[in-house]
Amino acid sequence: MTFGTIFAQEGTKADEKDATYEKIVKRGYIVLGTSPDYAPYEFQTTSNGKSKDVGMDISIAKDIADDLGVKLKIKNMDFDSLLVALQTGKVDMVLSGMNPSAARRKSVDFSDIYYKGGQSIIINKKDSRIYKDKSSFENKKIAAQTGSIQYNLAKKQIKGATVSGIEKGTDLILALQTNKVDGVVMEKPTAEAYASNNSGIKVINGGFELNDDETSTAVAMPKNSPVLQKKINGTIAKINSKNLIPQYLKEAGTYLKGNTANTSMLHYWKYFAMGVGYTILISLVGVIFGFITGTLLALLRLSNSKILRMISTAYVEFVRGTPLMVQLMFVYFGLGLFVNLPALTAGMIAVSLNSGAYIAEVIRGGINSVDGGQLEAAESLGLNKKDRMRYVIMPQALKNIWPALGNEFISLIKESSIVSIIGVTDLIYQLKIVQSDTYRGVAPIVVAMILYFIMTYSLSRLLKFYERKFN
Template sequence: MKLKTKSWTLIILLSMVFSLVVSGTLSAIGIKADTTDPTYEKIEKSGVLTVGTSPDYAPYEFQTTENGKSVDVGMDINIAKKIAADMHVKLKIKNMDFDSLLVALQTGKVDMVLAGMNPSPARKKSVDFSNVYYTGGQSILVNTKDAGIYKDKNSFEHKKVAAQTGSLQYNLAKNQIKDSSVTGIEKGTDLILALQTNKVDGVVMETPTAEAFASNNKGIKVIKGGFDLSSADSSTAVALPQNSPMLKKHVNTTLATIKKEKLIPVYLKEAGSHLKSNTANTSMLHYWKFFAMGVGYTVFISIIAVFLGSILGTLLALMRLSANKLSNLVATAYIEFVRGTPLMVQLMFVYFGLGLFVNLPALTAGIIAVALNSAAYVAEVIRGGINSIDKGQTEASQSLGLSKSDQMRFVILPQALKNIWPALGNEFISLIKESSIVSIIGVTDLIYQLKIVQADTYRGVAPILVAMILYFILTFSLSKLLKFYEGKFNHA
């Protein structure tokens, strides 16, 4: 009973520590007001400007294929190139989900964000913004067959509407479309897919982006939004870390040059040409290299995570079965804590939270998070397998004079492995699918590549179907391999 109480005490303490670290992370985000500019100094020292974006928002930022490789293009990308050139540094683009961009900026993963971002009052509380470089209107996308039904926002009362999560458009829809059901969706391509599959009746989107989607998809049409923008700033600016005066000065100087030389129309025209080239060949076969790369990363992440997770899981299982109360307590707390929190939260914490102290690459952070998560489940599977072995086996090995470590190594674990192999195999298969979560921090796994192909081709369902087939091939092949070895165990 005391051990159980201590276990819960440690779990609560670990939760408190986790909260404190997160709080510390958020506190560290707001660099104390100072005359120095740490971000600018870091850029000067490294000679690299790291810009965060979410390449699913044409014509601001999206991706196209050049020489068989996917590259970021669009108005924002050209602006980023101009800023880097004026600062005489190299440009590095980091892609991730829109919702993760400000966290990445606050935790130093990126130096600035260019993603068609609106400098809203809520965002200004946590980050700074440059001068406005573009102002666009707000429109609504509908299916072409419904174009005669909807005229503006007032036509969507009691209807289903979608917009990008955390965006100005989402707030406009929520506040100005009466009695409507508003859904937030992260990716622009997923918004279009929701519209095309009749999950929603309309999609609120910034006019240039809405027109880009409509011009490349005959099945959807743009209508006027009719939103009251008097109390909402629909402009676009560069997001910057707080208290970065030197960096802000350089960015605003470049934006002033862009405005003076009237480069925005040039950038938009160039983005339009990329959009046309993207839709020249939208067959899935044309994008086989993207899917192949995604499969490669998915398999690589899964293999490394399985290896590390199995080692740590075995150690945790032995610790939990140990007579040592401290070892038992630590293992129990770890397992319960990991199993009690979502993998996505753990991934975000490893990448962004620990990133304040150790600058982990996205791929490394993804592997660590998946491995640590898997270890907790593997530990319980192995513990259950060890407990299933008859006590007579232990007594027999003791009578032979085997040490405790030899008993576990030569007698208990081999028999336990035979019993737990099916459950362990299920965990490995699940891990392949769960590893898809790493796409949110920009790891180019299969799900990430699926979204790229969707953004490039403006086709929603076909890339999903290809990804489903590829995941099935991976999991089915692994299932057959595991069954083969299961048969070997049964005949051993």
């Protein structure tokens, strides 16, 4: 059956083009982008020892996939990365409690509205007498999710307030409970979900002046996706006609109760174990390929060729002069326009390339630290340049650079946590998920700190053992 036939059957103009829809039908699955830390819209729960995404948005996404006749694949990442992922083809649609604001409509298309809520403010219960609505927060500290409608509302409508953008809902609640902020602006259903599972906080009516876009939730999709938009709107119409939204919210509430039935960190040991495994894998790959890249760059910088020296110097200076987060986003989203790299692969590439630049300088310094007499002695023995470097210079340089290399390797374990922003399930990513599932802010952080310390301390002991061997 041709695409033209499919379009005709569905009441769509045969000459109407939609590359996104054609791609989805051809490969047999649709990719959903979401940030699973926003109950009851989307969050994670444990079923039969495995983590899965649940919530109202996930139920709607499943309905959309079923109506399209394809499978649903879910890609998790930070909220403020979702629209970038949509624009670069990493995902086909976004359901993440997203409001279809005018600014967002310039970049992506939206479906019809599938849910209307409101905007609330969460406060500590002990402050109930102080805060009543948004006017109570003038010249106070308030927080909202980065890149959200709530953040913009707080900036525009709360006079004199210092507004902080924080990526994760769990971190917002933690900031409130530790008195870093006085209140948190959050969508009403999500605010109520947090309050129902935390006796120390309370939800108040924000009293914001709202238009339809600021109280509504819709499905985001790439620009110029008319067929996909019609299909999704058809699913939303069916959901509304059957009044399924209350049922989906009720199911989400059941999962929430299950998550909070046992919030011990031991219960979530598999999450942390998986996070440690991915952290070690990314760090190990980064170390190996970083060392290879660094060695090559160091040798190029010490070569007699001016062009090779310039290339090596330019690479090292550029990588060291830009943040790893920006490099990661470029590899995953920028290169993603040409090559569809999985998040884990993109993370390992970015970490390896970044590490290589720093290791290059360490190795270059180690080579330059070898006494010049050693080179002269090697030349007097008739060794060529390759053999001089291999048998005389590098063995001595390695001894000199080993402590600095060790520090770079240890730093790599900690710095690799940045890959969590694109949805790689490393230790930091799993920490956020456990916080979201259990509504406990501090305990998962303590567990992650201990696990990072164990990894870095073990590596430190191993490096010192080999350092003694060299001596």
